[in-house]
Amino acid sequence: MPYSPVNSLQPDWSFPAAVLPYSAEWVEQAEALAAQLQLPCLPVQTPDQLEASQQVLWVHPQGLAIQQGGRKAPGPVRVDFVEGALAHRRLYGGGAGQQIAKAIGVKGQRCPQVLDATAGLGRDAFVLAALGCQVQMLERHPVVLALLQDGLQRAQQDPEVAPITARMQLLQAHAYDYMHTQAQQGAPAPQVIYLDPMFPHTEKSAEVKKDMKAFRTLVGADRDADALLAVALAWQPCRVVVKRPRKAPCLAGQPPSLSLEGKSGRFDVYALRSLDSAELP
Ligand SMILES: C[S@@+](CC[C@H](N)C(=O)[O-])C[C@H]1O[C@@H](n2cnc3c(N)ncnc32)[C@H](O)[C@@H]1O
Numbered sequence: 001m002p003y004s005p006v007n008s009l010q011p012d013w014s015f016p017a018a019v020l021p022y023s024a025e026w027v028e029q030a031e032a033l034a035a036q037l038q039l040p041c042l043p044v045q046t047p048d049q050l051e052a053s054q055q056v057l058w059v060h061p062q063g064l065a066i067q068q069g070g071r072k073a074p075g076p077v078r079v080d081f082v083e084g085a086l087a088h089r090r091l092y093g094g095g096a097g098q099q100i101a102k103a104i105g106v107k108g109q110r111c112p113q114v115l116d117a118t119a120g121l122g123r124d125a126f127v128l129a130a131l132g133c134q135v136q137m138l139e140r141h142p143v144v145l146a147l148l149q150d151g152l153q154r155a156q157q158d159p160e161v162a163p164i165t166a167r168m169q170l171l172q173a174h175a176y177d178y179m180h181t182q183a184q185q186g187a188p189a190p191q192v193i194y195l196d197p198m199f200p201h202t203e204k205s206a207e208v209k210k211d212m213k214a215f216r217t218l219v220g221a222d223r224d225a226d227a228l229l230a231v232a233l234a235w236q237p238c239r240v241v242v243k244r245p246r247k248a249p250c251l252a253g254q255p256p257s258l259s260l261e262g263k264s265g266r267f268d269v270y271a272l273r274s275l276d277s278a279e280l281p
Contacts, residue, residue: 012221013141016066017040022060033057047073050070058076060076090164096131100124101128114194115179116137121144138172139173179193192240193240197222198219229270237272239257246265256269
């Protein structure tokens with residue numbers, strides 16, 4: 001397949017205005033992060049003292065977070081593999097009966113090896129790793145990457161969660177370039193490639209949880225999403241699974257082999273060959 005430079009389609013993303021330390025103890029870490037991300041570092045203050053329009057990266061004892069400024073701002077957005085929604089899902093989430101598990105092909109002892117090419121906050125990757133899958137995650141946004149790295153580091157301190165996150169590897173990469181290069185070099189394809197690009201922001205705003213708006217502002221619409229499907233299929237994994245909002249058109253207008261309806265969306269499965277016949281790379 002000829003290489004098309006989709007990265008000339010610049011991602012529609014944004015960056016927080018600054019890094020904010022929680023207290024004097026966190027200033028050194030905040031300054032290092034600010035230098036790494038080439039952002040200014042603010043003096044210690046609470047986010048409600050900031051302009052409502054200002055989004056900051058908050059270096060906080062409970063973990064790195066994106067936080068909106070102003071007094072009525074929604075809560076921080078951080079990666080938390082140990083507590084909250086993901087802990088609940090790990091303990092009571094329905095295991096291999098979940099639609100994502102069926103779409104990926106988790107069944108009995110079979111736990112496919114997955115490339116999650118659009119890692120985001122790592123929630124889907126964590127669900128799959130909790131089911132036993134090895135998950136390689138790709139993320140291109142440097143701030144999302146920092147949130148993920150921080151979440152993975154904190155998870156290492158938890159004896160129950162650490163064995164799960166040990167199955168998750170994170171790489172900063174543009175998914176198109178990564179998959180294209182790997183395929184060109186003859187690297188064996190992963191059994192499953194999972195894509196969950198950000199859908200353009202057309203849903204009614206009430207449907208998007210307030211705190212997640214901050215994440216959507218950061219990431220923008222993933223305008224190269226259609227190209228990801230083509231390059232993923234060209235690498236010839238056993239299957240490519242695409243997460244879509246319930247009523248969204250198929251990625252690249254390409255009909256899948258089957259669709260599984262989930263609670264918050266659907267999973268389009270592009271099956272190329274049986275998972276059972278696949279040799280593990
Ligand atoms: C909707 S979020 C994924 C959410 C994720 N499935 C989860 O469970 O948290 C999409 C993420 O994919 C990343 N992304 C989109 N296109 C990408 C690409 N071509 N290469 C690498 N990362 C990409 C975006 O930066 C964003 O963080």
